[in-house]
Amino acid sequence: MTDANPPPESESRPPTETVTVSQVADLCAEIETNVADVIVGHDDAIEHVVTAMLARGHVLLEDVPGVGKTMLARSIATSVDCPFSRVQFTPDLLPADVTGVNVFNQKTREFEFQSGPIFANVVLGDEINRAPPKTQSALLEAMEEQQVTVDGDTRELPDPFTVIATQNTTEPNRTYDLPFAELDRFMKKLELGYPNPEEEAELLGRTVGHHPIDSLEPVTDRETLVAARETVANVxxxxxxxxxxxxxxxxxxxxxxxxxxxxxxxxxxxxxxxxxxxxxxxxxxxxxxxxxxxxxxxxxxxxxxxxxxxxxxxxxxxxxxxxx
Incomplete structure (x- = not known):
């Protein structure tokens, strides 16, 4: 099951602006504050995900179901106003369901590439270890080289590109171990854990009615994020x-x-x-x-x-x- 909204190919490499270190620090604080309106009690994890994005890295969130892993990824993507896609990893998911596939157009009598959900700035791989290793391997080239190769043709992924994957830890008989080469491509591996009683009470107060993710607004845009990543790279x-x-x-x-x-x-x-x-x-x-x-x-x-x-x-x- 996939859901994608990839950016137009012509917009995948925006011009880079100049952003100072102090401006990037302020931007990080704004994103973290924005996400904290949705995610309660995990300020350190929020900061780690934001810094990983700035450092051109990918994040693996591992924990029991229901502690906010998916919501954290959605909140980050919404806060930076980037094209976001979600891949629900299941045992029957195929590599082409992630990367895309060439489809024959009857009108033009030519094959046309239909991009998969990997063509987004922020890709959420939900319960990534439910899919077999063959499907997980579809991410290897994308995460390391920011490109995918389908039927011998290599296509660049949009910039920035970040994978935030969640991993189920409660059903070992129904999941697959992530290949070590794939684990090595995740910059950070985080665990959220359960909230304390005060944090959970605050969470309930925010979400029992309308969920705050529904009203979350962006605090920056893709071009600024690209510029901020360039600033970090020059540290x-x-x-x-x-x-x-x-x-x-x-x-x-x-x-x-x-x-x-x-x-x-x-x-x-x-x-x-x-x-x-x-x-x-x-x-x-x-x-x-x-x-x-x-x-x-x-x-x-x-x-x-x-x-x-x-x-x-x-x-x-x-x-x-x-x-x-």
Whole structure:
């Protein structure tokens, strides 16, 4: 089941404006405040999703049903006024249902490409692990290279392009494990958790009648988001910070069956760039790396035993590896 509203191809590469670091920081705050009108009690998760978008990354939301994963993705997309599509992953979903397919036009006697829901700025992959690995693999090229190849023809995806996927954790017998190569393409993996009693009472007060998502308004547009991403990409990452990040991921490789890949190191520093901008800086500090490491690195690690998971290994690395 899919729902797409892709932007016209001519509009997929808007001209880039100049946006200052302080303007991007203010923009992040506006988006987070806007989304918080819908999502109660998950301010950290909201900020992580916003910074991932600014850092040209994708997000995996893993938790039990009903805690707001899908609503968070919808709220983010609405707040930035970007073309949004939703793919409901099911066992019978085919790769072509995601990427699109060539269809023969009887009038022109030619094949025409009908784009799939992947051709949107924000793509929600709902319960992504309900689809078999073959269908999940349709996302690999899109998430890494921002393009898709169908019948030998390669087509660029719109800019910006962000996948926000949700994962069901309660029915292991009815779901598939995500391929490790796909996990590695998600910049961040987040868990929302249950709200506390006060937060849940506030949530009920907002949603028992009309849901606030129905009246949510955008606070920025696609062109501004593209410009903001360019500002984040230009944030300075000096040699000592790069070396610190390298030592962190190196530590995971020494203590795990599979440690963090170079793609993971790149994701960590890009996330740190976005974190620096949120804090109003044009340069990355080790503190930015340390803040992002717990959500960027653990899902890229495979441990040999069950006594330690990726999150514990990253915590240990942050304690062991000195900042020099």
């Amino acid at each position: 300075r990452v000096e040699t000592p910070v790069r070396e610190y990040a390298t030592r962190l991921v190196g530590d995971t490789r020494e203590h795990a069956h599979i440690g963090v890949s170079p793609r993971g190191t790149i994701a960590l520093l890009r996330a740190a760039q976005a974190r620096a901008v949120v804090n109003g800086r044009e340069y990355v500090l080790p503190d930015d790396v340390q803040t992002e490491a717990p959500v960027v690195l653990p899902h890229r690690i495979k441990t040999a035993g069950r006594d330690r998971d990726g999150a514990t290994l990253v915590e240990d690395a942050l304690e062991r590896v000195p900042v020099e």
